[in-house]
Amino acid sequence: MTEHFVTPGKDQIALLEPFERLGLAQVQVVSTPQQAGKALEELAGTAALGFDTESRPTFAKNEASDGPHIVQLSTLEKAYIFQLQDADCRRAVAMLMESPAIIKAGFGLGDDRRRLISKFGVDPQGVLDLNTVFRKKGYRKDMGVRGAVAVVFNKRFIKSRKATTSNWANSKLSDAQIIYAANDAYAALRVFMALELD
Template sequence: MTAREHRPTPDKDEIALLEPFERLGLDRISLVSTAAQAREACAALIEHTVWGFDTESKPTFFKDQVSDGPHIVQLATLERAWVFQLHEPDCRAQVAALLAHTGHIKAGFGLGDDTRRIVSKLAVQPAAVMELNAVFRARGYRKDMGVKGAVAVLFNRRFIKSKKAATSNWANPHLNEAQLVYAANDAWAAVRVYHALGLD
């Protein structure tokens, strides 16, 4: 393909016609809110060199309102996902250490804002972050792909995102099942896309 050729990005209407992309169920999602749970999660994650990565922050509704997010960090392997809540200081410190680890790739979509918020909240610069939109751009896709477009292109499937879950209160100490499924699958889809792109 020459530099002048561009690959088409599927639009919303085309994606809407596709069969749904499979999702991680609650049996493969771990909620991490304590230091002990964080240690267990770290031990499992460290065995894998690539993690799907995303964050969620409580939405802001006013013009000058500043978010104090992220409130959760999601990391996923091909087998399962971990949703880290950041209320507990030791849990927060362990997440920061994971994100700063240079030997593990953190792959995701639209990570610029996530990274800035992590620097502000966790006082750590995430290392080895891979912006998957940039990979698609390098391969001839002009628009930002996002997880929905990437799943459509690579798997010919429709990635389902709940708007209600997306705009829910991620700072709530008690996340509901819909929030857990939403958050975990964002990170899991990213690691699926990474491997489907043949980047490993």
């Protein structure tokens, strides 16, 4: 019989010590062809990256999202936030997403995957939804980054609700948006690495 584990609830997580996050100095916002080229160079040969996307929220009932507006990829030292207004930035992301040699690990990636296919016309390779890993381990509910950080590190992952619903299509992202987006990808990579070592 499969053993079932319970994901800690909000109240339990609130009591934990905070998870250490990347600071602004460890994040590169990629919005120009030069930055895109440099990011590709720095990420070449990476075996695994934390991965997530953000889209501007839609509020009208029948309004379809034209996201993602940013794609976040993170190593253990640095996160890259690709803004997708620039064609070279989109090309760089498409190349990274198509590479089967790089594992892109994140949470709840079904929607991200669909949006990437429709936006870039590429089928992402090497994408690992960490929720499937936790399900195999006996967790029934989708874990999400907050639950996973609590289970794996016994720490509280801080997420700003205001940043979640902010406008990710802005050409200038706020510091709060940058920290939020970078750490979603960074925490996913940390969880992936910890599970790999398990």
